[in-house]
Amino acid sequence: MPLPxxxxxxxxxxxxxxxxxxxxxxxxxSFEGAHDHEWDPAAVAVRRRLEAPFxxxxxxxxxxxxxxxxESSDDVVDQIEHVIAHAPGPDLARFLHREAxxxxxxxxxxxxxxxxxxxxxxxxxxxxxxxxxxxxALAELQYDEFGAGRxxxxxxxxxxxxLEAAGLDPAFGAYIDRTPASTxxxxxxxxxxxxxxRLRGAALGHLAAFESTSSVPCxxxxxxxxxxxxxxxxxxxxxxxxxxDAAHEQIVLHDICGSFVESEPDQQAxxxxxxxxxxxxxxxxxxxxxxxxxDADDGELAS
Amino acid sequence: MxxxxxxxxxxxxxxxxxxxxxxxxxxxxxxxxxxxxHEVTRPVVAVCTCAKxxxxxxCDSTHxxxxxxxxxxxxxxxxxxxxxx
Numbered sequence: 001m002p003l004p005x006x007x008x009x010x011x012x013x014x015x016x017x018x019x020x021x022x023x024x025x026x027x028x029x030s031f032e033g034a035h036d037h038e039w040d041p042a043a044v045a046v047r048r049r050l051e052a053p054f055x056x057x058x059x060x061x062x063x064x065x066x067x068x069x070x071e072s073s074d075d076v077v078d079q080i081e082h083v084i085a086h087a088p089g090p091d092l093a094r095f096l097h098r099e100a101x102x103x104x105x106x107x108x109x110x111x112x113x114x115x116x117x118x119x120x121x122x123x124x125x126x127x128x129x130x131x132x133x134x135x136x137a138l139a140e141l142q143y144d145e146f147g148a149g150r151x152x153x154x155x156x157x158x159x160x161x162x163l164e165a166a167g168l169d170p171a172f173g174a175y176i177d178r179t180p181a182s183t184x185x186x187x188x189x190x191x192x193x194x195x196x197x198r199l200r201g202a203a204l205g206h207l208a209a210f211e212s213t214s215s216v217p218c219x220x221x222x223x224x225x226x227x228x229x230x231x232x233x234x235x236x237x238x239x240x241x242x243x244x245d246a247a248h249e250q251i252v253l254h255d256i257c258g259s260f261v262e263s264e265p266d267q268q269a270x271x272x273x274x275x276x277x278x279x280x281x282x283x284x285x286x287x288x289x290x291x292x293x294x295d296a297d298d299g300e301l302a303s
Numbered sequence: 304m305x306x307x308x309x310x311x312x313x314x315x316x317x318x319x320x321x322x323x324x325x326x327x328x329x330x331x332x333x334x335x336x337x338x339x340x341h342e343v344t345r346p347v348v349a350v351c352t353c354a355k356x357x358x359x360x361x362c363d364s365t366h367x368x369x370x371x372x373x374x375x376x377x378x379x380x381x382x383x384x385x386x387x388x
Contacts, residue, residue, distance in 0.1 A: 077320075140346065140347060143346060144345060144346055144347065148345060148346050215363060215364035216363075216364050216365075216367065216368060219357075219363060242358065242363050242364075243345075243348070243349070243358060243361045243362070243363060244345065245364075246324065246349045246361070246362040246363055246364045247324075247326065247345065247347050247348055247349035247362070249349075249364065250320060250323055250324065250326045250349055251326070251347065253320070254320050
């Protein structure tokens with residue numbers, strides 16, 4: 001099954017991203033009764049056919065971010081922070097904090113449900129792919145994400161409770177029809193990295209970017225949710241991440257990525273690819289979301 | 304000096320990377336300089352060391368904003384800012 005020749009930016013191709021998302025979801029739990037396709041050779045062949053150009057385009061788009069970081073320092077933690085400090089993209093959290101309407105905040109929450117209702121699942125595939133101190137630290141971080149022994153603190157469950165309180169549908173995939181290609185691409189990247197052993201370094205880098213750029217934005221998003229008068233249960237989810245991710249940032253940079261690169265030095269650039277790909281796609285998705293709100297307003301957003 | 308202890312007598316581990324927060328593991332209580340005791344509800348917590356957090360004693364990553372604005376003002380004062388695409 002060849003891809004059409006005229007595809008330009010795959011991050012904006014709805015059909016490709018949706019197809020890839022459906023194929024990846026076979027490895028989670030969202031399609032009840034349809035799990036037989038996970039190892040169906042035909043489905044795997046299509047998945048590989050779609051994910052190869054997706055990965056290639058991400059590598060090409062982030063090559064400069066990675067090479068700049070490699071030149072900036074020899075230390076992987078400094079390099080990760082370099083990529084983060086120079087990543088492009090609008091400040092979506094700031095907009096949600098200060099300016100978004102109630103409807104725009106709800107739109108954001110609905111679209112993000114594609115990830116937050118299965119939060120941390122993609123990175124869990126990596127635990128079995130690494131060893132030593134990096135494995136211990138990754139398990140420690142995931143344990144906290146999965147509620148640290150308290151089911152009511154399971155982050156995906158907190159998000160579902162928040163959605164319900166805000167009058168949104170807490171069922172996984174409820175908003176898939178209005179999720180744009182760029183947001184699907186953000187999710188597909190996590191599955192691509194989590195489900196391929198050869199991409200384990202990039203998966204850890206992705207986690208580093210995710211956790212290291214979460215604490216301050218979550219504080220802003222929580223404040224935005226409170227500003228537009230949405231329920232406390234929804235804000236709680238983001239409040240939870242302010243303190244949690246401040247700790248996770250330290251764990252993922254030093255104990256996960258630092259230890260991993262020490263044990264597998266040839267993976268250093270791969271870790272940075274994961275960091276850069278995460279932030280590159282986050283930037284594109286944020287831009288697309290803000291752009292859709294401008295279009296809907298048929299005018300310009302206040303800056 | 305911030306201290307931490309475990310009621311079960313577990314060995315508490317405290318680490319710090321650079322000027323970041325203290326990373327505290329296996330603690331039930333963190334004791335701040337003013338003698339106040341703070342219950343730990345997570346397996347690992349980050350304790351603020353810059354005193355700028357809005358959730359003291361816990362780190363909320365405000366130190367990064369402080370650090371970034373310091374860097375920015377240093378960069379601005381050179382009148383030769385490094386620009387990146």
